[in-house]
Amino acid sequence: MTTHGFHSVDVRRPRLIDIHPPTGTPQGRAGNPRVSKASPTLGHPGKCPEDPALYMFLTDDSASITGMAGNDPLARRYDEARRAIEHIGRACDCGKELVSVIHFDYPAQWDVPPQRLYPRGVRRLRSGLRSDGLPGSSDLGPALDKAERLARQHPEAAATLVVMTDFFLTDRDSRAVLDQLISFDGHVHAVSLGAEPPALLQQADHVTTSMITTRSEPGATAQAVFDALMTYRQCTTP
Numbered sequence: 179m180t181t182h183g184f185h186s187v188d189v190r191r192p193r194l195i196d197i198h199p200p201t202g203t204p205q206g207r208a209g210n211p212r213v214s215k216a217s218p219t220l221g222h223p224g225k226c227p228e229d230p231a232l233y234m235f236l237t238d239d240s241a242s243i244t245g246m247a248g249n250d251p252l253a254r255r256y257d258e259a260r261r262a263i264e265h266i267g268r269a270c271d272c273g274k275e276l277v278s279v280i281h282f283d284y285p286a287q288w289d290v291p292p293q294r295l296y297p298r299g300v301r302r303l304r305s306g307l308r309s310d311g312l313p314g315s316s317d318l319g320p321a322l323d324k325a326e327r328l329a330r331q332h333p334e335a336a337a338t339l340v341v342m343t344d345f346f347l348t349d350r351d352s353r354a355v356l357d358q359l360i361s362f363d364g365h366v367h368a369v370s371l372g373a374e375p376p377a378l379l380q381q382a383d384h385v386t387t388s389m390i391t392t393r394s395e396p397g398a399t400a401q402a403v404f405d406a407l408m409t410y411r412q413c414t415t416p
């Protein structure tokens with residue numbers, strides 16, 4: 179089950195996350211086994227869904243996001259998203275769960291088309307969960323248009339958007355883009371980085387909002403991404 183409405187991510191069992199190189203370095207791309215294996219804050223991944231599911235990560239690489247200090251948990255959004263994807267990937271044996279990465283910049287070289295959560299697909303996703311270090315745009319519109327096209331190409335799959343941004347959008351008509359986001363035909367998880375998500379999203383029924391701040395525990399972003407990836411998975415008691 180997913181929860182609706184606004185909630186701050188609460189990591190119940192605080193722990194320290196290993197310090198490791200930022201995403202984009204060779205070590206970061208290869209992953210750090212100490213981090214990816216130890217996921218005590220992430221829940222049981224449950225069982226694969228009966229029906230196909232498509233998850234699309236829309237990620238903001240603008241200066242207000244990437245300019246944050248390396249020690250900041252917000253700067254680890256890609257590492258934490260990767261941890262959650264790997265965690266689910268280890269439990270997925272259905273081939274019906276697809277994950278895609280769409281960067282706000284369009285076209286973006288790190289975009290990854292929908293991948294099955296098998297090892298090869300998870301490796302592709304890992305390569306796209308990074309920024310090139312240059313400040314990108316804060317236009318959500320083009321990424322959202324691309325997500326809608328992908329969803330149309332996979333009509334068999336229930337679609338979920340995971341939008342990772344501070345919502346300081348630079349779209350010419352940001353209200354219209356938020357309306358477009360809300361009217362997306364599927365679930366929407368807004369993972370708001372460092373700022374409160376827009377009230378419009380908090381009030382929308384099928385939108386789940388998480389706010390990650392500098393006071394959030396390390397792992398809070400991974401938890402929010404995990405929750406999103408559990409949208410259609412069947413919870414089981416470990």
Ligand SMILES: [Zn+2]
Nearest residue numbers: 226270271272
């Ligand atoms: Zn699966």
